[in-house]
Amino acid sequence: KAGVTQTPRYLIKTRGQQVTLSCSPISGHRSVSWYQQTPGQGLQFLFEYFSETQRNKGNFPGRFSGRQFSNSRSEMNVSTLELGDSALYLCASSFNGDDTQYFGPGTRLTVL
Amino acid sequence: GESVGLHLPTLSVQEGDNSIINCAYSNSASDYFIWYKQESGKGPQFIIDIRSNMDKRQGQRVTVLLNKTVKHLSLQIAATQPGDSAVYFCAERTGGSYIPTFGRGTSLIVHP
Numbered sequence: 001k002a003g004v005t006q007t008p009r010y011l012i013k014t015r016g017q018q019v020t021l022s023c024s025p026i027s028g029h030r031s032v033s034w035y036q037q038t039p040g041q042g043l044q045f046l047f048e049y050f051s052e053t054q055r056n057k058g059n060f061p062g063r064f065s066g067r068q069f070s071n072s073r074s075e076m077n078v079s080t081l082e083l084g085d086s087a088l089y090l091c092a093s094s095f096n097g098d099d100t101q102y103f104g105p106g107t108r109l110t111v112l
Numbered sequence: 113g114e115s116v117g118l119h120l121p122t123l124s125v126q127e128g129d130n131s132i133i134n135c136a137y138s139n140s141a142s143d144y145f146i147w148y149k150q151e152s153g154k155g156p157q158f159i160i161d162i163r164s165n166m167d168k169r170q171g172q173r174v175t176v177l178l179n180k181t182v183k184h185l186s187l188q189i190a191a192t193q194p195g196d197s198a199v200y201f202c203a204e205r206t207g208g209s210y211i212p213t214f215g216r217g218t219s220l221i222v223h224p
Contacts, residue, residue, distance in 0.1 A: 004155075031210070043156075043201065043214040056211050090155050097210040100146070103155035 002027065004093050004104035012110045018079040021107045025072050025093030031055075032074040033101060034066060037088040046089075049074050050097055078109075086111045120199065122219045131189040133218045135202030140183060142204035146212065147176060147187045151198045159187070159200075189220075197222045 005024045013019050025032050034046040045058040049068035066076040092101040125131050143164040148156035160171045162178050169176050175188040185202050199219050203212040
């Protein structure tokens with residue numbers, strides 16, 4: 001069974017731009033969660049989607065948004081990028097959210 | 113490689129030794145605990161989990177111990193190998209919540 005895939009793997013943007021990251025969960029998994037990982041803050045929860053609905057949300061500004069499609073694939077969008085948004089963005093999937101999460105390799109976003 | 117955390121606690125061991133990585137958690141209501149391994153340039157990889165109704169769980173070369181009295185979790189790796197070198201994270205989750213809280217991580221360095 002293929003693992004969680006994320007695209008792109010690396011991205012360089014400038015301040016003020018917006019970015020969209022994509023995540024394809026493990027086949028059959030309906031829950032997709034997004035995390036931001038930085039050296040200073042560690043792994044922080046952004047949001048979780050289940051059956052195309054945002055079920056949980058972390059403490060991030062509204063510039064961070066996401067969505068989930070009927071095939072469980074998910075995208076997250078960051079608008080008006082700031083230097084502090086530079087991070088590794090990780091996607092994790094699980095069958096229903098209440099079970100083991102499996103992470104993708106992440107998208108390394110650099111904001112210049 | 114990518115840094116996943118500044119000033120991470122570091123455990124340095126010789127190949128073949130047993131390693132013990134510790135984690136303290138703060139929420140006494142947490143009832144599900146997970147250990148992840150993150151190698152440089154990769155997303156976190158699930159190692160083993162344990163629920164609060166257990167004190168010990170064993171996997172292949174790994175054992176997780178849970179002490180709810182002092183809110184302490186440990187990961188024991190038997191016969192540590194150079195391939196075990198990575199950052200190890202513990203995560204806790206409270207019943208009814210789909211959102212795990214991750215610790216800052218411990219860097220394990222295995223010397224051949």
